[in-house]
Amino acid sequence: MIIQLIRSASLRMEYAGKQFWVDPMFAEAGTLPPIPNSPNPRPNPLVGLPFDIDRLPVPDAVLLTHNHPDHFDPSAADRLPKEIPFFCQPEDAAAIQSHRFAHVRAIDSSLEWEGIRIYRTGGKHGTGAIGEMMGPVSGFVLEAEGEPTLYLTGDTIWCDEVEEAIRRYRPSVIVCFAGDARFLEGGPIIMDKEDVAALAAAAPGSRILVAHMESWNHCLLSRDELAQYLRDEDLLARVDIPRDGDTLSYSQVPTSS
Numbered sequence: 001m002i003i004q005l006i007r008s009a010s011l012r013m014e015y016a017g018k019q020f021w022v023d024p025m026f027a028e029a030g031t032l033p034p035i036p037n038s039p040n041p042r043p044n045p046l047v048g049l050p051f052d053i054d055r056l057p058v059p060d061a062v063l064l065t066h067n068h069p070d071h072f073d074p075s076a077a078d079r080l081p082k083e084i085p086f087f088c089q090p091e092d093a094a095a096i097q098s099h100r101f102a103h104v105r106a107i108d109s110s111l112e113w114e115g116i117r118i119y120r121t122g123g124k125h126g127t128g129a130i131g132e133m134m135g136p137v138s139g140f141v142l143e144a145e146g147e148p149t150l151y152l153t154g155d156t157i158w159c160d161e162v163e164e165a166i167r168r169y170r171p172s173v174i175v176c177f178a179g180d181a182r183f184l185e186g187g188p189i190i191m192d193k194e195d196v197a198a199l200a201a202a203a204p205g206s207r208i209l210v211a212h213m214e215s216w217n218h219c220l221l222s223r224d225e226l227a228q229y230l231r232d233e234d235l236l237a238r239v240d241i242p243r244d245g246d247t248l249s250y251s252q253v254p255t256s257s
Contacts, residue, residue, distance in 0.1 A: 016144035050245030123156025148172035177212035179219030
């Protein structure tokens with residue numbers, strides 16, 4: 001399995017011989033408005049793409065955790081072929097179809113595609129009224145013969161749903177979105193550094209890759225701050241914090257019982 005961080009939550013993955021784009025968002029730097037009612041009111045994205053996205057191979061499928069503008073945007077919709085399999089949560093299917101994608105497949109609980117089993121998992125995009133306002137979000141678990149089990153948490157804080165997914169699927173690799181995004185009021189709406197530590201503690205046999213950092217104005221956690229915190233907690237050895245454009249390779253990783 002190969003995972004390349006493009007930028008923010010956007011990933012390119014090679015899994016079981018198939019190329020996936022996860023949460024494709026390809027807007028040029030500064031062309032989108034700031035997230036309202038949030039700190040650091042700067043136009044988004046804060047940084048440009050690390051390379052010319054058109055040089056990447058056309059993916060075999062798209063996997064979208066949820067239809068928010070920092071995860072899917074018109075630039076990505078325009079670049080993607082309309083015949084591509086497009087996997088998403090049921091709540092987003094109609095919106096994706098409105099971009100004229102012909103093969104939108106909503107994942108209710110699970111499905112199998114090209115020898116890859118994809119399970120949908122839950123999460124909490126914040127707490128209280130803010131969490132309700134943010135709407136439904138999903139994570140996904142991928143399993144295939146000869147590949148490590150992969151868990152994409154999606155936009156969620158540390159919560160019972162994430163803990164249950166770890167317990168049930170025992171992933172070898174976990175990709176978590178952990179930019180400590182938040183508004184001027186309330187707590188984080190995705191994982192903060194303490195949540196990443198809780199995730200690592202709950203999954204001692206997993207390798208963890210952290211994304212969704214330093215690209216949107218409401219994401220406050222820097223890579224350096226997270227690395228220092230995990231170093232102090234003696235957890236950094238199992239956590240990868242890639243820079244935009246970095247590519248990592250994962251083979252089977254034995255999980256603890």
